[in-house]
Amino acid sequence: MMTSSPVRQFDETSITAAVLAKVGQGKDARTRQISEALVRHLHAFIREVEPTQDEWVQGIQFLTRVGHMCDQHRQEFILLSDTLGASMLVDAINHRGDSAATLSTVLGPFYVDEPPQYPHGADVGGLLKGMPLLVEGSVSGADGKPLAGAIVDIWHADEAGFYDVQQLDRLGELNGRARFQTGPDGRFHFWTVKPSSYPIPDDGPVGDMLRAQGRHPYRPAHVHFMIAAPGHAKLVTHVFERGDSYLDSDVVFGVKDDLIADYERRPAGETVYGRKMDSDYARLTYDFRLAAG
Amino acid sequence: MMTSSPVRQFDETSITAAVLAKVGQGKDARTRQISEALVRHLHAFIREVEPTQDEWVQGIQFLTRVGHMCDQHRQEFILLSDTLGASMLVDAINHRGDSAATLSTVLGPFYVDEPPQYPHGADVGGLLKGMPLLVEGSVSGADGKPLAGAIVDIWHADEAGFYDVQQLDRLGELNGRARFQTGPDGRFHFWTVKPSSYPIPDDGPVGDMLRAQGRHPYRPAHVHFMIAAPGHAKLVTHVFERGDSYLDSDVVFGVKDDLIADYERRPAGETVYGRKMDSDYARLTYDFRLAAG
Numbered sequence: 046m047m048t049s050s051p052v053r054q055f056d057e058t059s060i061t062a063a064v065l066a067k068v069g070q071g072k073d074a075r076t077r078q079i080s081e082a083l084v085r086h087l088h089a090f091i092r093e094v095e096p097t098q099d100e101w102v103q104g105i106q107f108l109t110r111v112g113h114m115c116d117q118h119r120q121e122f123i124l125l126s127d128t129l130g131a132s133m134l135v136d137a138i139n140h141r142g143d144s145a146a147t148l149s150t151v152l153g154p155f156y157v158d159e160p161p162q163y164p165h166g167a168d169v170g171g172l173l174k175g176m177p178l179l180v181e182g183s184v185s186g187a188d189g190k191p192l193a194g195a196i197v198d199i200w201h202a203d204e205a206g207f208y209d210v211q212q213l214d215r216l217g218e219l220n221g222r223a224r225f226q227t228g229p230d231g232r233f234h235f236w237t238v239k240p241s242s243y244p245i246p247d248d249g250p251v252g253d254m255l256r257a258q259g260r261h262p263y264r265p266a267h268v269h270f271m272i273a274a275p276g277h278a279k280l281v282t283h284v285f286e287r288g289d290s291y292l293d294s295d296v297v298f299g300v301k302d303d304l305i306a307d308y309e310r311r312p313a314g315e316t317v318y319g320r321k322m323d324s325d326y327a328r329l330t331y332d333f334r335l336a337a338g
Numbered sequence: 339m340m341t342s343s344p345v346r347q348f349d350e351t352s353i354t355a356a357v358l359a360k361v362g363q364g365k366d367a368r369t370r371q372i373s374e375a376l377v378r379h380l381h382a383f384i385r386e387v388e389p390t391q392d393e394w395v396q397g398i399q400f401l402t403r404v405g406h407m408c409d410q411h412r413q414e415f416i417l418l419s420d421t422l423g424a425s426m427l428v429d430a431i432n433h434r435g436d437s438a439a440t441l442s443t444v445l446g447p448f449y450v451d452e453p454p455q456y457p458h459g460a461d462v463g464g465l466l467k468g469m470p471l472l473v474e475g476s477v478s479g480a481d482g483k484p485l486a487g488a489i490v491d492i493w494h495a496d497e498a499g500f501y502d503v504q505q506l507d508r509l510g511e512l513n514g515r516a517r518f519q520t521g522p523d524g525r526f527h528f529w530t531v532k533p534s535s536y537p538i539p540d541d542g543p544v545g546d547m548l549r550a551q552g553r554h555p556y557r558p559a560h561v562h563f564m565i566a567a568p569g570h571a572k573l574v575t576h577v578f579e580r581g582d583s584y585l586d587s588d589v590v591f592g593v594k595d596d597l598i599a600d601y602e603r604r605p606a607g608e609t610v611y612g613r614k615m616d617s618d619y620a621r622l623t624y625d626f627r628l629a630a631g
Contacts, residue, residue, distance in 0.1 A: 054594040057430045064423035070552030082386045090379035101428045105415045112405005122401045130357035135394045137350045259363030301347040
């Protein structure tokens, strides 16, 4: 008995349906959905740009270099996602309708899990250099009620624009990063050093991409906050410095007007919490509201 | 003098235009075109699947694992491109209208540059195990005129379905891979061992993806050919074994009817080129035509 075999020769059009039929066999509906969408959009991208074989090889090599740049302290795929606006788009999709809550922004590649916990008022700058910075804040629900015992993780760069994990050989880890718990009034405060605007690490393939795209690699100065409290959505955000030159051209598209605050310059002398400063310092105050969730 | 600053708050829709404006600043028109298309399709994919933050993290981790799997002898991003049908789509786009030429298929991840050159009739199987295989072929232009001095690179797996570079500790490199030059009549022939169908390396993230998608990882048995001659387009292709179980479900979508040929089983005895075989062997014959280019 003869059976006719299928014609095995996909063309530019028919191959997409063939791949969709294969990737749609998984048991998990969400995996199927993501796989099918990935194939459709990836193929549409390829059809639009019609890469040469050499360009395909360049694409493979680019992604391989991005992967090889990733280690314990560097996440080049997050940089890629950030600089292509993908991270902020995912962020926007995941924070619809949190209008009473503080706005979120990118996590960035420099967060370190489980930073050391400090008491209020501690100086957590460690070996980082920069003008002293007093940070004060409060955490409340979207209804404005203070949240006691909220976990507040902070991390930031130094006056030269580098995080501790970018200068491990000189500083070791865990400078300018800390965890606090809000008091009964929902408040916290600590000392550190004032961060500067900085280029994202641009000595790798993402830096090469930015140069090819005619873009600068800078982010405006900011302190990162990750805030968690039971019964509330975790907040991942920054507070940017008003007046920074890069607020309108953040390379990762992370700036939102409501996240810009004064890093107010204050003269030497006694501070609000009693510490006596013998040099000028900066003072940042921000009140965070967490969405229910 | 006051100037009003722009509202810095991209939403799900407006962020794409903001990113496009940035990536469109490069000097090179092709870089601009690829960057803009990448951003549009990447954002469209994200808008369609609406990844959670956790799924975004999983995506970053998946790509990072793919990158970390890549080394001198393993190219997991090529496997990813192959298994998503991207490689064959690029191949189809780059071989429009070569109707008189031999069809192309994927390069695959196992090619090694500059394989050792052998004389016609050499046995290049090295330490690979399998039934002896005599491969004979000719190379001509699309007009059928023989091409003398064409460079023919070949590589293939063994009877267990593994390439030399997958068993380096046992075999070392350069078994079952070789370079020949066609003679004045455009012909070449060599001995090696018959390859088997095999799973692509599935102990990495691409294997995990295939399992999640409910797919097997197999490719039908084949010998790879890369053929180059001055004034002609380089041909990258395979010749598959007729009757293989996986011809209709090649995990990388690489099979085309015209690339299927008999690996004819022959009894022990004297062979066409005079070599005396004391066991059965297989014989493959294929005539390649190169497009002008």
